[in-house]
Amino acid sequence: QVTLEESGPVLVKPTETLTLTCTVSGFSLTNETLGVSWIRQPPGKALEWLAHIFSPDGKYYRPSLGSRLTISKDASKSQVVLTMTNMNPVDAGTYYCARILSGGSGGYLDLWGRGTLVNVSS
Amino acid sequence: DIQMTQSPSTLFASVGDRVSITCRASQSIESWLAWYQQKPGKAPKLLIYEASNLDSGVPSRFSGSKFGTEFTLTISSLQPDDFATYYCQQYNSYSDLTFGGGTRVEIK
Numbered sequence: 001q002v003t004l005e006e007s008g009p010v011l012v013k014p015t016e017t018l019t020l021t022c023t024v025s026g027f028s029l030t031n032e033t034l035g036v037s038w039i040r041q042p043p044g045k046a047l048e049w050l051a052h053i054f055s056p057d058g059k060y061y062r063p064s065l066g067s068r069l070t071i072s073k074d075a076s077k078s079q080v081v082l083t084m085t086n087m088n089p090v091d092a093g094t095y096y097c098a099r100i101l102s103g104g105s106g107g108y109l110d111l112w113g114r115g116t117l118v119n120v121s122s
Numbered sequence: 123d124i125q126m127t128q129s130p131s132t133l134f135a136s137v138g139d140r141v142s143i144t145c146r147a148s149q150s151i152e153s154w155l156a157w158y159q160q161k162p163g164k165a166p167k168l169l170i171y172e173a174s175n176l177d178s179g180v181p182s183r184f185s186g187s188k189f190g191t192e193f194t195l196t197i198s199s200l201q202p203d204d205f206a207t208y209y210c211q212q213y214n215s216y217s218d219l220t221f222g223g224g225t226r227v228e229i230k
Contacts, residue, residue, distance in 0.1 A: 047209055047224075054216075063123070063217070108168065
């Protein structure tokens with residue numbers, strides 16, 4: 001059974017760095033036909049893609065946030081980590097990780113974690 | 123960046139109705155479009171990929187179509203479990219993945 005599970009802090013302070021971990025099971029992070037993406041959703045708003053990572057070394061970031069984001073993986077632990085620097089209250093919302101399957105020059109998200117809610121407040 | 127314009131933002135319908143949701147891409151994305159269903163407090167669920175391919179286990183009342191840069195999700199006979207928010211997502215490029223603004227399907 002394929003699962004993804006997000007973990008991380010519920011609350012971060014403005015200007016702090018957010019670190020989120022996605023732990024996967026049922027598939028390998030060394031598989032070159034798929035990857036893991038991070039997507040967020042502010043309360044009551046639409047989904048917003050943040051980043052994804054593929055094997056062996058493909059990393060892609062949302063252009064408007066690229067300088068604040070870093071994605072990495074530890075295949076031996078089946079974990080993908082996303083860090084976002086300089087957190088702001090507008091960054092609050094639910095953060096999801098999802099498995100991305102390759103399609104054409106991009107990919108679609110076939111399985112999602114339950115999400116983790118992040119608040120940003122002093 | 124490719125923009126996805128989804129309409130309507132809210133749709134009121136009754137059980138048994140045929141409903142359609144549209145997404146228009148700002149440029150050609152070939153057939154690289156997916157549709158997701160999201161219920162309150164839950165993660166999105168993949169319904170359709172590559173414009174018209176049903177994901178495994180998705181009921182056949184859901185279908186997807188494409189005409190140029192306009193994509194449509196159709197539910198042939200709305201069921202109680204289908205009241206939810208639906209999103210389209212283009213995947214023409216790994217470095218530019220965008221979602222539509224969402225369509226909430228509510229009970230009339």
